[in-house]
Amino acid sequence: MKRLLLILLLAAQAFSAAAAEPPSTAPFFALTLPALDGPSVALESFRGKPLLVNFWARWCGPCRKEIPDLAALQAKYRGRGLRVVGIAVEDADKREQLREFGRAYEMNYTSLIGGSEESIELMKALGNGNAGLPFTIVIDRAGRIRSSELGAMDQAEMEDAVRPIL
Numbered sequence: 610m611k612r613l614l615l616i617l618l619l620a621a622q623a624f625s626a627a628a629a630e631p632p633s634t635a636p637f638f639a640l641t642l643p644a645l646d647g648p649s650v651a652l653e654s655f656r657g658k659p660l661l662v663n664f665w666a667r668w669c670g671p672c673r674k675e676i677p678d679l680a681a682l683q684a685k686y687r688g689r690g691l692r693v694v695g696i697a698v699e700d701a702d703k704r705e706q707l708r709e710f711g712r713a714y715e716m717n718y719t720s721l722i723g724g725s726e727e728s729i730e731l732m733k734a735l736g737n738g739n740a741g742l743p744f745t746i747v748i749d750r751a752g753r754i755r756s757s758e759l760g761a762m763d764q765a766e767m768e769d770a771v772r773p774i775l
Contacts, residue, residue, distance in 0.1 A: 631754040636734040637662070638752065642721040643701050645711045650721060658692050659774040660748040661767065664723070664732055666698045667710050671761035672743045676714045678764035682771065683718040689775045693718035698728040698742060749774040 641651045663679055665672035676695075683693040697707050701722050711720050723731060729740040736757050737744045746757045747770045756770050 631757075632734060632736045634735070634748055634752050634754060636731055637748075640727075640731070642696065642723055643704065645697070645704065645708045645716075645720040645722065650719065652694075655692055655694065656752055657750055659690055659750055659771065660692050660694060660746075661771055662694045662696065662746045662748065664696050664698055664728060664737075664742060664744040666742055667707065669742045673714070675743055675761050676716060678762070678767055680715055680717045681764055682767050685768075686771060686775060691771055691775060695720045696723040696728055696731075697721065698723055698725060698732075700725050745770075747771055747774060 638653050638656055641649050643649045661679070661682065663672075663675065665675070667673075679693050679695065683691065695716060695718060697703075697720065699707060699722060701724060704722060707720075707722060732740045732744050735744075735746055735754065737759055739759070741759050743761055744757070744759050745762055745767075747755045749755050755774055758766070758770070762770070
């Protein structure tokens with residue numbers, strides 16, 4: 610009986626450790642997405658860099674609230690290698706509206722168009738099972754997700770999230 614209990618306990622610990630593993634970033638780095646301004650960007654080009662990736666949409670109020678903090682974060686830590694990447698959960702046929710939105714909100718960071726369905730699938734693969742917005746992940750230089758947040762973050766929370774990867 611004790612042996613069976615020990616086996617069950619070890620199995621539960623192994624399952625728990627496996628469940629705690631962050632999702633793979635392979636689906637992220639495999640994509641090439643159109644930019645709001647300019648040519649498409651292969652996300653593989655960001656490998657080896659500290660990243661804060663933010664999924665957003667124009668219609669999302671909390672997303673709009675985060676944008677100035679994301680821009681400030683990019684300005685403050687760009688010299689230390691940080692790349693802020695915004696992925697619009699909207700379709701490429703909205704490119705002109707997204708471009709105007711990016712200018713109006715002074716988005717000084719890489720802003721890409723993920724497509725509605727494609728972005729939702731990517732968010733799910735990266736750990737956001739409900740595909741809610743905004744959704745932010747922090748990826749270290751080794752390409753591992755170090756943290757993720759569903760919902761709006763303020764600048765202090767963003768800084769706390771990226772400091773360990775700089």
